Amino acid sequence: VDSVRSADLSLISQTTPTVFSKPMNASAAASLTAMMESLVSTQDAGLELSSGAKVAAVIGSSVNTSDSQTNTDWSAGFAPASNPSIVVCAFVENAHGAPASVTSPMMEQLMEEDLK
Numbered sequence: 001v002d003s004v005r006s007a008d009l010s011l012i013s014q015t016t017p018t019v020f021s022k023p024m025n026a027s028a029a030a031s032l033t034a035m036m037e038s039l040v041s042t043q044d045a046g047l048e049l050s051s052g053a054k055v056a057a058v059i060g061s062s063v064n065t066s067d068s069q070t071n072t073d074w075s076a077g078f079a080p081a082s083n084p085s086i087v088v089c090a091f092v093e094n095a096h097g098a099p100a101s102v103t104s105p106m107m108e109q110l111m112e113e114d115l116k
Contacts, residue, residue, distance in 0.1 A: 037081050047104050051115050053080040057107065059100060070094040075103035079111045086114040 004012040024032070036056035040047050047055045057077025064070050073095040078084035088110045090103035 033081055036077065047108050049079060049112055049115065053115055055079045056081040059104060070096060073102045075107050077107060079115065086111055
């Protein structure tokens with residue numbers, strides 16, 4: 001949360017970001033980013049930004065046990081991969097289709113808007 005505003009949009013409070021902790025070292029983060037970029041470039045993840053910015057992402061799905069005709073699809077990633085300004089996770093229950101056709105377009109649209 002960057003700020004809290006009232007109904008008339010006047011500022012109530014402003015936050016200052018601080019680092020809480022670092023879950024991994026820089027080398028491990030670079031390796032993970034490279035793997036996520038590779039997934040986008042080598043698989044049909046459906047994430048191609050018009051700006052040409054590289055996306056680092058993972059996609060997946062699970063078959064719903066109560067209805068084998070639908071999936072729970074998800075995509076999570078960030079862009080630009082080298083210096084992220086946006087992180088997106090899209091999650092759709094009872095989806096019809098692969099994550100690349102269901103959740104990836106949602107991510108792509110949000111990333112495109114942020115990177116304008």
